[in-house]
Amino acid sequence: SFKHARFLLRGPHTWVHQFPIAQSSRQSPVDLRSSETHFDAKLQPLNYDDKATSSRMLNNNGLSFKLSFDDSSDPCVLNGGPLDGDFRLNQLHMHWGCDKLPGSEHIVDGNAYAAELHMVHWNSSKYSSMQQAVTQPDGLAVIGVFIQVGKEHEHKELKKITDLLPKITNEGSKIELSGLNPLLLLPSSTAYWTYLGSLTTPPLHESVTWIVMKEPLSISKQQGRRCC
Ligand SMILES: NS(=O)(=O)c1cccc(F)c1
Numbered sequence: 001s002f003k004h005a006r007f008l009l010r011g012p013h014t015w016v017h018q019f020p021i022a023q024s025s026r027q028s029p030v031d032l033r034s035s036e037t038h039f040d041a042k043l044q045p046l047n048y049d050d051k052a053t054s055s056r057m058l059n060n061n062g063l064s065f066k067l068s069f070d071d072s073s074d075p076c077v078l079n080g081g082p083l084d085g086d087f088r089l090n091q092l093h094m095h096w097g098c099d100k101l102p103g104s105e106h107i108v109d110g111n112a113y114a115a116e117l118h119m120v121h122w123n124s125s126k127y128s129s130m131q132q133a134v135t136q137p138d139g140l141a142v143i144g145v146f147i148q149v150g151k152e153h154e155h156k157e158l159k160k161i162t163d164l165l166p167k168i169t170n171e172g173s174k175i176e177l178s179g180l181n182p183l184l185l186l187p188s189s190t191a192y193w194t195y196l197g198s199l200t201t202p203p204l205h206e207s208v209t210w211i212v213m214k215e216p217l218s219i220s221k222q223q224g225r226r227c228c
């Protein structure tokens with residue numbers, strides 16, 4: 001939201017003054033060290049029950065974009081994986097760097113990616129809105145998908161988003177985007193890491209079950225240039 005945008009400009013090291021939770025126990029992002037992960041046979045495959053058709057793309061803070069979904073009617077529902085119950089897709093957004101600077105929030109064995117897509121869902125089995133769920137320890141599930149700049153391979157569904165970026169360069173500008181299928185934004189491999197964490201930006205609520213896909217998506221070099 002706008003009121004938190006100014007913290008993004010100051011950087012994470014300043015957040016602890018306003019948000020002491022930044023020093024707490026389940027803060028995200030983390031460095032995912034494969035040697036410290038373990039296979040959990042109880043984990044189910046991720047499942048999307050339905051595919052959202054309508055969404056609104058917004059340049060939410062001049063630094064990034066947010067694609068908001070209508071999670072009241074025709075919800076896009078995620079379940080399975082580490083989740084108990086249904087989680088409705090509320091918004092998706094991306095964190096990116098610029099040119100050679102990586103922008104992913106999670107890193108894997110110390111390596112960062114060019115960008116990271118976040119698909120934010122709230123627990124509609126237990127709560128009645130995103131606003132109510134966002135402060136609860138089992139309130140949110142965020143799927144993180146790493147993005148690397150590939151050679152030719154342009155990810156079709158992601159292209160629907162990056163092609164629109166030049167149209168929302170100003171803060172607060174909005175554009176409709178219908179027919180996006182979040183399922184197609186997931187990589188072909190369903191392998192994922194999962195851990196209990198938090199929002200990665202203020203207000204840093206410790207309400208997120210993170211599901212980080214192991215396989216990155218690729219975007220072409222010129223698509224990546226639109227993200228600067
Ligand atoms: N970057 S993130 O942890 O997905 C996030 C930050 C703030 C609000 C939100 F709904 C999701």
Ligand SMILES: [Zn+2]
Pocket residue numbers: 093094095118200
């Ligand atoms: Zn995010």
